[in-house]
Amino acid sequence: MTQTEPRQADPLIAILGAAGQMTSVTALALIARRPEFRYVLMDIDLGALGRTFKGKTGPNVKLQRVDLADSDGLRRAIHGARLLINGAGPFHKTAGTVRSHCLDLGIDYFDIDDDVESTQAGIALDREAASRGVALYVGHGASPGFTNLLAVDLLKQLDEPETVEVAWVVGDEGKSHLGRAVAQHTMHVGAGHCLTWRDGREVVHESFADSTVFPVGGSLGDYRLYECAHPEPVTIPWSYPSLRSVTCWGGLHPQSVNGLLRGVATAVASGDLSMDQGCAFLQAVMADQFGSFAGWGRALSGMRAQVRAGHTTKGELRAFLWDAIRNVHRPTRSGMAARVSGRRNGRSVTLVRQAAALAPGTFLDTMASITGLSAAAFALMLLDGPKRIGFQPPERWADGPAFYELCRNLGSQPLDAVVGPIIET
Known part of the structure; x- marks a missing residue:
């Protein structure tokens, strides 16, 4: 829902989880672009x-320690804000609490939620949020976010769209710190239930069990990806209920x-x-550390299964393990894309649009930069736009050309x- 009258400017922007890799990028971009606003970074x-x-903010910026378990402290910190940006994951654990506070206080809510469960919970709040005059901007990062707009394009x-597929690839970004929330989300993506949209209805598949070769473009070209649990197959059918199927394909590079x-x-x-063991192993490997024997045992089992399925070769696996032993990192190869099929002028058509290939020193430098800057772009658009209410995924309100x-x-x-x-294929 959208109210057409421009809203009155309110100078306070509250940003939760602001020290995180992605959300800090968002905060710095907003402060640089709109320095006249007041910010509380939590x-x-x-x-x-x-x-x-340090050294990157001005007099309008306040840094504040906030613990989500301290409801009174959080409510005091965000009271009177025009917009709360939630970057504190994992969202299936944090989003519900923060959204509840925003509804109570009449504050528009915004996040980069990439969890299915919390996205569904956001949709369930649509009517309540609308009745309270609050907007819930959910899933406004890279995927979901940027990918949704590629699909909408x-x-x-x-004339008659039928199927939507979105895709993302995260490449090797060198030795890096993988936050616990990201590690836990990655575990949910790699196994377990995968809610998707088939034949005009919700169905549940096993995440990472089905695969396809997708035209990601750039240096990746056509690259094998896996069906995964992500919010796009939840929100896009909600916004476009006549679609026959919606799928999210995702993966990592090297294969x-x-x-x-x-x-x-x-x-x-x-x-x-345990989840703790799995997350600790991923975090260690990303930081060029050994991890654990138990973790490597399960990892090798998964990589051997890939070879048996023909998704990679023994030579590629040996090369990957040799690089891992020596802590050698290859150039980052990542990307995002969408593919939509349907009918136009009476004939069947398939269209593809790809984000530019990630490259050092650009907007698409790392997934942290593209997610953080995408979130900043979305936030700037909504702050300069009309007042909206209810559940607002990107495809429901954001204009692609303006976003790009x-x-x-x-x-x-x-x-x-x-x-x-x-591209028409």
Whole structure:
């Protein structure tokens, strides 16, 4: 729902989880673009806030320690805000509490939620939020977020759209710190239930069990991806209920990392490893540490299964393990894309649109940068737009060309370094 009258400017923006890799990018982009606003940047780790924003903020920015378990403290910190940006995951654990406070206080809510359960919970709040005059902007990062708009670009080209597929690939970004929330989300993606949309209704598949070769583009070209639990197959059919199917394909590069993830996540889902053990192993491997023998046992099982399925070769697996032993990292190869099929002018058509390939020093440098800057672009659009109410996924309100232009400006890049043309296949 949208009310057409412009809303009155309210200068306070509250940002939760602001010290995180992605949300700190969002915060810095907003402060640079709209310095006249007041900001309260909140995190449970005040020291991390200080280190992250040292020398990068002005007099309108307040750093504050906030613990989500302290409801009174959180409500005092966000009272009077025009918008709350929630970057504190995992969202299936945090979003419900924060959204409840926003509804009570009449504050518009915004997040980069990439969990299915909390996205469904957001949809369930649509009527309540509308009745309270509050908007719930859910899933406004890279995937979901950017991917949703790639799909909408294609939907608008067809008279009768039928199927939507979105895709994401995360590449090797070198030795890095993987936060616990991201590690836990990755476990949910790699195994367990996968809610998807088939034949005009919700169905449940096993995550990472089905695969396809998808035209991701860039240096990846056509790359094997896996059906995964992500919010796009939840929100896009909610916004476009006549669609026959909606699928999210995702994966990692190099290809053997998908087998590693699948093996560890399956062990966690079956109880062979605890969630703590699985997350600790992923975090260690990402930081160029050994991890654990138990973790490697499950990881090797998943990678061998990949070879047996023909998704990679023994030579590729050996090369990956040799690189892992030596802590050698290859150039980052990542991307996002959408593919939509349907009818136009009486004939069947399939269209593809791809985000530009990730490259060092650009808007698409890392997944943290593209997610954080995408969130900033969405936030700027809604702050400068009309008042909306109810559940608002990206495809329901955001204009693709305006979003890409903001991404271009935020990243100081030419437009073709952000998104590619629409391709008919």
